[in-house]
Amino acid sequence: xxxxxxxxAEPPHRAHVPDLTADGPKGRAKRTRLALGAxxxxxxxxxxxxxxxxxxxxxxxxxxxxxxxxxxxxxxxxVVEIKSFPMLDGSAxxxxxxxxxxxxxxxxxxxxxxxxxxxxxxxDDGEGGEGEDGGVHGRVPAVRHRVLLVCPKDFSNLPTAAxxxxxxxxxxxxxxxxxxxxxxxxxxxxxxxxxxAPDRPAGELVEAVERVPATYxxxxxxxxxxxxxxxxxxxxxxxxxxxxxxxxxxLGGLATVEDVLSAAHGESGDPDDPAVAALRRxxxxxxxxxxxxxxxxxxAGAHATETTAGAHATETTAALQGxxxxx
Ligand code: SF4
Numbered sequence: 001x002x003x004x005x006x007x008x009a010e011p012p013h014r015a016h017v018p019d020l021t022a023d024g025p026k027g028r029a030k031r032t033r034l035a036l037g038a039x040x041x042x043x044x045x046x047x048x049x050x051x052x053x054x055x056x057x058x059x060x061x062x063x064x065x066x067x068x069x070x071x072x073x074x075x076x077x078x079v080v081e082i083k084s085f086p087m088l089d090g091s092a093x094x095x096x097x098x099x100x101x102x103x104x105x106x107x108x109x110x111x112x113x114x115x116x117x118x119x120x121x122x123x124d125d126g127e128g129g130e131g132e133d134g135g136v137h138g139r140v141p142a143v144r145h146r147v148l149l150v151c152p153k154d155f156s157n158l159p160t161a162a163x164x165x166x167x168x169x170x171x172x173x174x175x176x177x178x179x180x181x182x183x184x185x186x187x188x189x190x191x192x193x194x195x196x197a198p199d200r201p202a203g204e205l206v207e208a209v210e211r212v213p214a215t216y217x218x219x220x221x222x223x224x225x226x227x228x229x230x231x232x233x234x235x236x237x238x239x240x241x242x243x244x245x246x247x248x249x250x251l252g253g254l255a256t257v258e259d260v261l262s263a264a265h266g267e268s269g270d271p272d273d274p275a276v277a278a279l280r281r282x283x284x285x286x287x288x289x290x291x292x293x294x295x296x297x298x299x300a301g302a303h304a305t306e307t308t309a310g311a312h313a314t315e316t317t318a319a320l321q322g323x324x325x326x327x
Pocket of ligand 1: 217221224228
């Protein structure tokens with residue numbers, strides 16, 4: 001940590017490692033908050049091993065457990081994320097590093113909430129405690145936006161570490177959190193008596209779940225236990241989001257497979273809509289390729305974005321019709 005993120009600070013000859021045990025996630029979150037406040041007040045290096053953080057998500061607290069948080073001598077905080085994928089010659093799989101960065105960004109956001117709360121000495125912490133939070137008296141501790149990623153070195157059992165900048169992931173996550181529909185609003189829109197208790201009969205539970213609107217995307221498969229249910233529902237509705245967020249974005253206002261095919265065949269849609277125009281051109285190219293006719297020249301003035309949209313649309317119409325994309 002000293003070498004990679006804070007070489008100007010005094011080297012950590014010893015680090016304080018506070019005990020964070022407490023009853024339940026709320027108790028552990030409170031304990032973590034007290035330990036962070038005490039570490040800032042004491043100065044020096046402090047390592048919080050598996051602290052517990054609370055983050056408000058759509059009006060409900062979510063409890064998060066980073067691998068570690070380090071408090072620097074200047075009072076700033078750094079998230080440490082430990083992963084099992086290897087770092088080979090100083091670099092690792094970009095997709096896995098990206099996922100780790102997104103995860104760490106959520107911890108950074110949660111720590112920023114704790115830092116802001118600590119600076120408000122004596123205020124209720126929203127977790128049932130008040131005025132005993134190890135407050136830092138108006139000074140908001142800085143949460144660093146470069147996290148420390150720790151991985152095995154070159155398939156060995158030795159650790160190595162690299163600093164990862166999570167500013168972009170933090171900004172995206174913060175924006176997504178502010179745009180989430182609050183749980184109370186979702187609950188208010190449900191019919192009276194809707195119940196999600198796991199001990200209810202399966203049919204009743206499925207009915208209750210289906211009353212909640214959901215926008216399935218393939219990413220859900222890696223992140224949500226309801227993914228197969230939502231995928232079946234999305235496919236039954238013919239939603240184009242089933243094919244991925246990028247396809248959904250390319251198709252603009254065309255939300256279902258039926259709309260897309262109808263627009264591609266010239267039966268509906270505004271011809272001036274770029275998505276409709278690209279679909280029609282893609283459909284013509286596909287028909288031409290299948291018929292083995294000479295290639296239709298691109299319309300005069302066609303530009304790069306139209307060509308790209310056409311390529312996406314070709315893939316999309318091919319995917320929708322269950323045949324391989326035209327080369
Ligand atoms: S799978 Fe989960 S995240 Fe995806 S739409 Fe369904 S409930 Fe939402």
